[in-house]
Amino acid sequence: MSKSIDRRQFIQLAGLAGVVFASGPGRALGQAPAAGSEEFYFLQMSDSHWGFEGPPYPDAKGTLRKAVAAVNALDDPPDFIVFTGDLTHTTDDPALRRMRLAQVRDIVAELRVKDVRFMPGEHDAAADRAEAYQEFFGDTHYTFDHKGVHFIALDNVSDPRALIGDTQLQWLEADLRQQPADANIVVLTHRPLFDLYPQWDWATRDGKQAIDLLMPHRNVTVFYGHIHQEHHRMTGHIAHHAAKGLMFALPVAGSQPQRNPVPWDASQPYRGLGFRDVEADPHKATFDLHEFPVVAKV
Numbered sequence: 042m043s044k045s046i047d048r049r050q051f052i053q054l055a056g057l058a059g060v061v062f063a064s065g066p067g068r069a070l071g072q073a074p075a076a077g078s079e080e081f082y083f084l085q086m087s088d089s090h091w092g093f094e095g096p097p098y099p100d101a102k103g104t105l106r107k108a109v110a111a112v113n114a115l116d117d118p119p120d121f122i123v124f125t126g127d128l129t130h131t132t133d134d135p136a137l138r139r140m141r142l143a144q145v146r147d148i149v150a151e152l153r154v155k156d157v158r159f160m161p162g163e164h165d166a167a168a169d170r171a172e173a174y175q176e177f178f179g180d181t182h183y184t185f186d187h188k189g190v191h192f193i194a195l196d197n198v199s200d201p202r203a204l205i206g207d208t209q210l211q212w213l214e215a216d217l218r219q220q221p222a223d224a225n226i227v228v229l230t231h232r233p234l235f236d237l238y239p240q241w242d243w244a245t246r247d248g249k250q251a252i253d254l255l256m257p258h259r260n261v262t263v264f265y266g267h268i269h270q271e272h273h274r275m276t277g278h279i280a281h282h283a284a285k286g287l288m289f290a291l292p293v294a295g296s297q298p299q300r301n302p303v304p305w306d307a308s309q310p311y312r313g314l315g316f317r318d319v320e321a322d323p324h325k326a327t328f329d330l331h332e333f334p335v336v337a338k339v
C-alpha cells in the first residue's frame with residue numbers, strides 16, 4: 042500500500058464504523074491497476090445517532106467526539122471520510138432535529154480531514170423528507186470520482202416508505218450509462234439494497250431495481266450502515282458490506298422478537314462496536330476484510 046496504517050491506532054477509534062482501503066481502476070475487484078492509478082483509503086463512519094439517550098449505551102455523548110479525536114491522531118490521514126447515515130437520533134420536533142444536526146456538523150468540523158461527505162439515514166430524514174438535513178449537509182444523493190473510482194451515494198431513507206423512488210432511479214440509470222462496463226464503482230447507501238430482514242426495516246423496497254441497474258457493471262461494491270453490525274451478502278457478483286456503528290449494537294436479524302439494542306455490558310463497554318479495514322489486492326478477485334473490536338483503553 043502506498044499509505045500504511047498502524048492498526049494499533051485504529052483500536053483507539055471507539056465505535057469507528059469502517060476503515061476502507063481502495064485504489065484506482067480494477068484494484069477493488071482484483072484487476073491489475075491501470076497505469077497512473079493511485080492507491081488510497083477512506084473512512085466510513087455510520088450511525089452516530091447523536092441525541093440518543095438510554096441504557097443501551099451510556100457513552101452516547103462521548104463516542105463521536107472520541108472517534109473524531111482518534112482520526113485526528115492518525116499519522117497518515119485518509120483521503121476522505123464518508124458518514125453513511127443516521128447522524129442523529131430521530132425526533133418529531135423540527136427544532137430539536139435541527140439542533141442535533143447542527144451539533145453533529147460542529148463536532149465533525151473538528152476533523153483535520155477536510156474532505157468529509159455525508160448521507161442521511163432515516164432518523165435524519167424520514168420525518169421531513171430530508172428538509173432539515175439538506176439545510177445542514179446538502180444533497181441526499183450524488184456522485185463523485187476519486188483516483189479512478191466512481192462513487193455513487195444513494196438516498197433510500199428520505200422517502201418514509203423506504204424507497205429510492207423513480208426519479209432517483211432514473212438519475213442512477215443516466216449516471217451509469219456514462220460509466221464503462223469495467224468501471225470501478227463503489228455505491229454508498231444507508232439501508233441495505235437487498236431484503237436482509239424487511240420485518241425490521243432492513244431492506245429497500247425498490248432496492249432490486251437499483252441492483253438490476255448496477256448488474257451490467259462488473260466491478261461494483263456496496264457499503265452501507267443501518268444494521269449496526271458486520272454483515273456481508275452477494276447479489277450476483279456485487280458484494281454488499283454493512284458497517285458497525287458509532288452507537289449501540291443491534292442483534293442479528295431475527296434472533297429475537299424485536300429489534301432492541303444489545304444491552305450494555307459494563308465488562309465489555311464497546312461490545313458490538315468496531316471498525317474494519319478493507320485491503321484490495323490487485324491479484325485477487327475479492328476484498329480482504331479485517332474486523333477489529335473497539336476497546337475502551339489502549
